[in-house]
Amino acid sequence: MTLARPRATTARAARRAPADLSFTLDEPTVEAFAAGEPDWLAADRRAALGLFTSLPSEGNQLYTPYIDLRGAELADVRLYEQPAVAPEAGTPQDLPDGIAAMADLREDRVEALLLDDASLAAGVRVETLRGLLASDPDTARRLLDDSSALPATDRFAQLTRAGWNQGIAIRVPAGVRLERPIVVRWSAGAPGRGLLTRTIVELGEGAVASIVEELGASDEAGGPGSGGDAAGQALFSGSLEVRLGRDAELRVASIQDFGPRQVIFQHRNAVIGEGANLHWALAQLGGRLVRSRVDNRLEGDRSTVEQVEIVFGADEQLFDLTSYTHHVGRDTTGNLLSKGVLLDAARSYMKGMITIEKSARGTDSFLGEFGMNLSKKARSVAIPSLEIDQPDCRRAAHSSSVGPIDESQLFYLESRGIPPDEARKFIVLGFLEPVVTRVPLEAERDRLRELLEAKWNAGVEGAAAA
Numbered sequence: 001m002t003l004a005r006p007r008a009t010t011a012r013a014a015r016r017a018p019a020d021l022s023f024t025l026d027e028p029t030v031e032a033f034a035a036g037e038p039d040w041l042a043a044d045r046r047a048a049l050g051l052f053t054s055l056p057s058e059g060n061q062l063y064t065p066y067i068d069l070r071g072a073e074l075a076d077v078r079l080y081e082q083p084a085v086a087p088e089a090g091t092p093q094d095l096p097d098g099i100a101a102m103a104d105l106r107e108d109r110v111e112a113l114l115l116d117d118a119s120l121a122a123g124v125r126v127e128t129l130r131g132l133l134a135s136d137p138d139t140a141r142r143l144l145d146d147s148s149a150l151p152a153t154d155r156f157a158q159l160t161r162a163g164w165n166q167g168i169a170i171r172v173p174a175g176v177r178l179e180r181p182i183v184v185r186w187s188a189g190a191p192g193r194g195l196l197t198r199t200i201v202e203l204g205e206g207a208v209a210s211i212v213e214e215l216g217a218s219d220e221a222g223g224p225g226s227g228g229d230a231a232g233q234a235l236f237s238g239s240l241e242v243r244l245g246r247d248a249e250l251r252v253a254s255i256q257d258f259g260p261r262q263v264i265f266q267h268r269n270a271v272i273g274e275g276a277n278l279h280w281a282l283a284q285l286g287g288r289l290v291r292s293r294v295d296n297r298l299e300g301d302r303s304t305v306e307q308v309e310i311v312f313g314a315d316e317q318l319f320d321l322t323s324y325t326h327h328v329g330r331d332t333t334g335n336l337l338s339k340g341v342l343l344d345a346a347r348s349y350m351k352g353m354i355t356i357e358k359s360a361r362g363t364d365s366f367l368g369e370f371g372m373n374l375s376k377k378a379r380s381v382a383i384p385s386l387e388i389d390q391p392d393c394r395r396a397a398h399s400s401s402v403g404p405i406d407e408s409q410l411f412y413l414e415s416r417g418i419p420p421d422e423a424r425k426f427i428v429l430g431f432l433e434p435v436v437t438r439v440p441l442e443a444e445r446d447r448l449r450e451l452l453e454a455k456w457n458a459g460v461e462g463a464a465a466a
Contacts, residue, residue, distance in 0.1 A: 019057040019067050021155075023074035023194070023235060025049065025163045032081065033165060038137065040145050047147065048162035055155035066349045066381060071289045071318055072263040077235045079194040080108040083166040085130045087112055098441065099212075100180040101126045103168050106187040106218050107195065122176045129167030129198060143169060143200050149241050149269060151295055151324075156265045160196050160237045167198040170211070174204030174245065181210040181251075181440050189221025189259045191232035199240045203248040203276075210251040210440040213240070216286070217259035233288065237265040244276035246300065251279040253439040255448055258286040260315070266292040274300030274329065280307040281438035284319055285451055291320045298325070298332040298360075307336040310435045312452060313346030313378075314459050323352040323367070327360035334365035341428055342371065342378035343459040353385045356396060364394040371402035372431055374424075374459070425456055 016022070030049050034042035058067040087093070087110050095102060095114040103126050104111040115126055133140045150157040168184060188195045203209060215236070222231060236258065244250055258264060264287045272278050284290055296305045311319045325334045340348040350369040371380030384398035405427055413423035429452055436452075439445045 016070055018070055021057060021069050021074070022072060023077055025052060025159055029079060030162055033163065037133070038141070040141060041133075044145060044147070045162050048158045051152060051158040052155055052162050055153065055158065057155055059153050059155075066351070066383075067320060068318060068347075069289070071316070073233050074194075074235050074263060076192050076232060077194045078192060079163060079196060080165050083108040083195075084110045085128050085134070086110055096183075098180060098443065099183050100124070100178045101170075101182040102185070103183070104185045105166060105168070105197075107190055107193065107220055108166070116180075119178060123173040124176060124178065125169070125171045126182065127169055129164075129169055129200070132169050140169075143202065149200075150239055150267060151269065151293070154267070154293060156237065156291060157239065157267045157269075157293070159265065160198060160239050160267060164196045164198045164239075166195060167200070170199070170201045172203045172207040172209045175206045176204070177208040178210070181212050183212045183214065183441075185214040185216075186236070186238065187216055187218035188236045189217045189234045189262050191222070191234055191261065193220075194235035194237070197236070197238040199238065201240065201242045201250065203244050203250055205245040206247045207245065208249045211253070212439065212441050212444050213252065213254040214444075215254065215256040215258060215264075217257070217262070221259040221262070231261065233261045233263055234259075235263050235265075239267040239269065242268070242270040242278065244270070244272050244278060246273045247275040248273065249277045251281070251438070251440050253281040253435075253441075253444065255283045255439075255444065255451070256286055256290070257451055260286070260288055262287045264290045264292075266290070268292075268294045270296050270305070272296065272298050272300060272303040272305060275302045276300060277304045278306070279438065280305070280309070281435045282307070282309040283435050283448060284309070284311045284321070285455060287317065289318045289320075293322045294324070296323075296325045296334065297328065298334065299328045300332075301329040302331050303329055304333040305336070307334075308434050308438060309338045310432045311338075311340035311342075311348050312432065312455050313340065313348060314343040314455060315346065316344070317346045319346075319348040321348070321350050325352075325354050325365065325367070327354070327356045327363045327365060329360060331362040332360060332364075334363075334367075336367045337434065338369045338382075339431060339434070340371045340380055341374065341431060342380055343374050345375070345377040347379045349381045349383075350400075351383045352398070353387060354396065354398065355387045356390050356393060358389045360390050361392045362394055363390065363396065365396055367398040369398075369400040372428065373402065373404055374428070421460065425453075428456060429453065
């Protein structure tokens, strides 16, 4: 009798669960960053690493079924070890017209750190965090040694806190009113590389400023035809931490247009003082996978936040957006709006929570989340929520909807002689216009409109080719 030989088998790779993160931040990497830093900063990094390794990818049970990190292939990504502190000597330093200051950072380099004379004389400062640590360690500690600056329950926020390798500090003294915006430009996407960044913004009492944040692909990222997924993904994890003094006002416009192989984790955390006003205008266009979280804490009486975020997704892009707004002071106001337009097999998850604490008498707060699906394969989920501990409110409301283009709007435009494709374009771009109008720099408004139109045209051409 002849015995059959056992069949050769190949071990299968372990299947990744939707919440599994393939990127690993280990202790030696954190210790390498901590070497040479003050003891308090090294301790802060270690505490954050402990949270990163112990926390789940999604702590809110309501949202657990929706997180999906399987599109992030980051096992081979390595963080930049020694990013630059300042521009190289001899680098041309010309401030573009129409802006008060600029920080231009590309991969691990600092291309420019510029301030106009009036802003510099008024005490405005824009510098790298490592530069600030060297020049003014007391101020650096005041800005960085704060465990509440990023949410302690969020694993990805603690990733940035533990492993940040580049950062910018923007400080506007009390009473200073900047008529022109500050531009912060992050360019990244080199395959296999990771950039973890912190941007800290502090406005003194009565200060007024606006910031335009540009997030885009660097030259090293390459284009769609430069190797595909075989070239490897890149990681960008960035925080924007805002502290507004009494009666301060800040406008922030952010345009994210990273390349197709970029994985992005973003955290925006704001503490808003008495009578202060914060305006967010956020546009998410690029990236393979985007996870964004915004935390607004209205601590001061009569403080206000207005937040508008738009998504325009195509191909197999995934956008996971969460917004938390905590009303603590009396007579505070929140107005938050999220809108998403999806082509092809793109997906978006818009999740929001308004919390009105017992101390927050007279709150007026609204959260709206609206999705527009332009393909049968597109998927959009909207989950607005309220948690109210104070019945004495002016308003506490939320609203959401997901669906295709409104046929009545389409009929109205077509009945006036507009071709169907043009009518659809007008409706979609008009749906996203609320963010465009809030960008505080005309050149950036025009650029955002061009990016939105280019994405629409690419989607139409792709649909026609299919």
